[in-house]
Each structure stands twice: as structure tokens, then as C-alpha cells.
Amino acid sequence: MAVYRGLGGWLFSLLPRFVDRVEELRRLEAYALEGYYPVLYLYGPEGCGKTRLLRELHQVLKQRGDVVAVYVDAQSTSGPWEAVEAPPELARLLAEAAAEYAGPPGRAAALALLRVLGRVRERLVRGKHVVVLVDDVARPLGLERVEAYTKSLLDLVERLQAQGAASVLALATTSEAASRSILARHSHASLAQLWNLGPEAFEELLEVLSAPRHVREQAWRLLGGNPRLALALRARGWRAERLIEDTYPRVRALLEELPRSLLRGLEEAVEDPDALRENQELRRHLVEANLATPVERPCLGYTPPPDPEQGVGRSYVWQTPLYRILAKKYLEEAGKP
Numbered sequence: 001m002a003v004y005r006g007l008g009g010w011l012f013s014l015l016p017r018f019v020d021r022v023e024e025l026r027r028l029e030a031y032a033l034e035g036y037y038p039v040l041y042l043y044g045p046e047g048c049g050k051t052r053l054l055r056e057l058h059q060v061l062k063q064r065g066d067v068v069a070v071y072v073d074a075q076s077t078s079g080p081w082e083a084v085e086a087p088p089e090l091a092r093l094l095a096e097a098a099a100e101y102a103g104p105p106g107r108a109a110a111l112a113l114l115r116v117l118g119r120v121r122e123r124l125v126r127g128k129h130v131v132v133l134v135d136d137v138a139r140p141l142g143l144e145r146v147e148a149y150t151k152s153l154l155d156l157v158e159r160l161q162a163q164g165a166a167s168v169l170a171l172a173t174t175s176e177a178a179s180r181s182i183l184a185r186h187s188h189a190s191l192a193q194l195w196n197l198g199p200e201a202f203e204e205l206l207e208v209l210s211a212p213r214h215v216r217e218q219a220w221r222l223l224g225g226n227p228r229l230a231l232a233l234r235a236r237g238w239r240a241e242r243l244i245e246d247t248y249p250r251v252r253a254l255l256e257e258l259p260r261s262l263l264r265g266l267e268e269a270v271e272d273p274d275a276l277r278e279n280q281e282l283r284r285h286l287v288e289a290n291l292a293t294p295v296e297r298p299c300l301g302y303t304p305p306p307d308p309e310q311g312v313g314r315s316y317v318w319q320t321p322l323y324r325i326l327a328k329k330y331l332e333e334a335g336k337p
């Protein structure tokens with residue numbers, strides 16, 4: 001079990017031991033200490049481990065005397081103190097400022113962050129490596145505001161640099177694959193993708209979760225290294241058919257939104273996700289539904305090699321093999337297009 005102190009520490013003590021992400025952490029740590037420009041916007045499948053990676057990064061950085069690290073959980077619905085982790089003086093300023101914003105505390109804290117850090121006393125940041133981590137920013141703000149928010153984060157980076165910070169990294173994350181194309185239109189942010197765990201790391205996670213040996217191969221083929229789904233599978237006694245059964249209604253509801261004319265394309269995308277290259281309309285539906293996504297080559301660290309059986313193409317991927325399997329099931333049920 002990981003040991004965390006500070007806000008939300010009790011919750012983190014319940015999480016499985018952190019596995020792998022060595023390359024990802026190494027790169028983010030380097031960005032944090034060398035500085036990064038413009039904003040770094042990290043996106044990836046739901047449950048692939050973005051929050052955990054940011055928390056682990058924050059944990060490492062806050063031990064250092066030369067770093068000022070602020071973490072905001074923009075999705076938080078508990079009080080402002082739970083939404084923010086920062087050095088005490090900043091945490092207090094952030095909690096006070098967040099109280100002036102309407103809406104859920106996480107959203108309020110994400111907005112307060114811009115104001116508080118934008119006006120922060122020079123002595124707090126001069127000569128320090130300033131690291132601003134805003135987790136899960138797209139949903140609470142709304143996709144239409146993500147771009148403006150990212151621009152504000154970039155203004156903040158520039159202001160902190162002007163105040164004599166040794167380096168600045170502003171990193172925001174999202175599970176909303178659709179925000180990628182919104183942000184790609186402007187140069188306020190660089191986009192990086194975090195993928196699910198690779199096969200060895202996933203095997204290690206399954207070991208940590210005490211998965212019986214005989215289910216591990218099947219778990220990889222079903223989940224493609226997604227840690228949250230591994231927890232969901234464990235909660236179902238490692239019975240794949242129960243996870244399939246329980247996840248299907250949600251995926252079916254999303255696929256029912258597809259016009260019938262797109263079912264032929266869906267069939268093709270089930271066989272090979274790269275079929276989405278040629279099918280803009282279907283692509284838009286599946287990306288907005290967070291079922292499929294473009295894949296960056298390379299991702300921040302582990303990058304999935306093309307493997308149509310696992311739902312991985314060269315350019316497009318099913319977010320987990322499970323969704324591909326469920327799309328297949330839907331097609332069988334909906335009848336041939």
C-alpha cells in the first residue's frame with residue numbers, strides 16, 4: 001500500500017502499490033525541474049492512471065525544498081481543502097479564493113488557482129521550480145472552456161517566469177479525447193498522451209492485486225492494461241463475464257446514438273480501428289463517447305504497438321479491448337448493418 005501524507009492521505013493509503021510509470025515520471029520530473037513551455041496537456045483513456053501519475057509526481061516534488069508544487073483536483077466535489085494540495089500558505093490562499101467561486105469545489109479551485117498564483121508574492125516563487133498540476137480539467141469546466149483556461153494557464157506560466165521562478169511547468173490532464181482536437185487548433189499547449197499500462201507493468205499490477213494466475217492472460221486481452229478496469233475486474237471476483245455484462249449497458253447506450261448508416265463502419269472499426277481514418281463521422285461519435293481515440297506515437301511513456309486483436313491500430317485505438325469486444329456484441333445484437 002502506498003503511504004501518503006497530507007490532504008486526502010487516508011484515501012491514498014487505500015490505493016494499490018504504485019507500479020511502473022518509470023519513464024513517464026522521469027520525463028515529467030525533468031519537465032518540472034527544467035521548465036516546460038507552453039502548457040503540457042496530458043490526455044488518455046479513463047482509468048489509465050493520469051490522476052495517480054500526477055499524485056505520485058506531486059509526492060516526489062513536494063519533498064524538495066526548491067520546488068513549489070500545487071495540485072488541484074478539478075473534479076473534486078468535496079470541500080476546497082480536499083481539492084487542493086499545496087504548501088500551507090498557498091493552500092490557505094487557494095481555499096479562501098475558491099470559496100468565492102460558485103459551483104463544485106474542484107472547479108472553483110481550478111479557477112482560483114489562476115487568480116492566486118497570478119498575484120502571488122514574489123518571495124514565494126523567486127528561485128523556485130514552480131509546478132502547477134490541474135487534474136481532470138475538461139469535464140468540470142466544460143469542453144468549450146478548456147481552450148480559454150489553457151490560455152490562462154499559459155499567461156500564468158509567463159507571469160511566474162517574469163517573477164523570477166527558476167522554472168515553471170503547468171500540466172493539465174483530461175480523459176476527454178475530444179478536447180485534443182479543440183486544443184490542437186492553438187499553440188497554447190503541447191499535447192501528450194498517457195496510455196494504459198504495458199504488459200509487464202500490468203502483470204505487476206495484477207500481482208499486487210492478487211489476481212489468480214489463470215486469469216491474467218485473459219485480463220490483459222480484455223483490459224489492455226487499464227488499471228481502473230483491473231480494479232473493477234477484481235471487484236467481480238476476476239470473472240470476466242461479469243465485467244462484460246456490467247459494462248455493456250453503458251456502451252450499448254453510447255452506440256445506440258449512432259445512426260444506422262454508421263454500423264457498417266463500426267463493423268470495420270471493430271476489425272481494424274484504423275478504419276476510422278476514413279470515417280470522420282463515426283470517428284467523431286466514438287471519440288466523443290470516449291470509446292476510441294487517436295493514438296500518439298510515441299505516447300509519454302508506454303506506447304501500445306499496433307495489434308488489431310487488442311483494438312490498437314497505428315493511428316486509432318479502442319480505449320480498451322473491452323470496448324471493442326462490446327461493440328462487436330452490440331453489432332451482433334443490432335443485426336447486420
Ligand SMILES: Nc1ncnc2c1ncn2[C@@H]1O[C@H](COP(=O)(O)OP(=O)(O)O)[C@@H](O)[C@H]1O
Pocket residue numbers: 015016017018019020021044045046047048049050051052053175205227228231
Ligand atoms: N501505475 C499504477 N500503479 C498502481 N495503481 C494504479 C496505477 N495507475 C493507476 N492506478 C490505479 O488505478 C485507478 C485508476 O487510476 P486513475 O489515476 O484514477 O485514472 P485516470 O485519472 O486516468 O482516470 C486508481 O485506483 C489508481 O490508484
Ligand SMILES: [Mg+2]
Pocket residue numbers: 050051052135136
Ligand atoms: Mg483522473
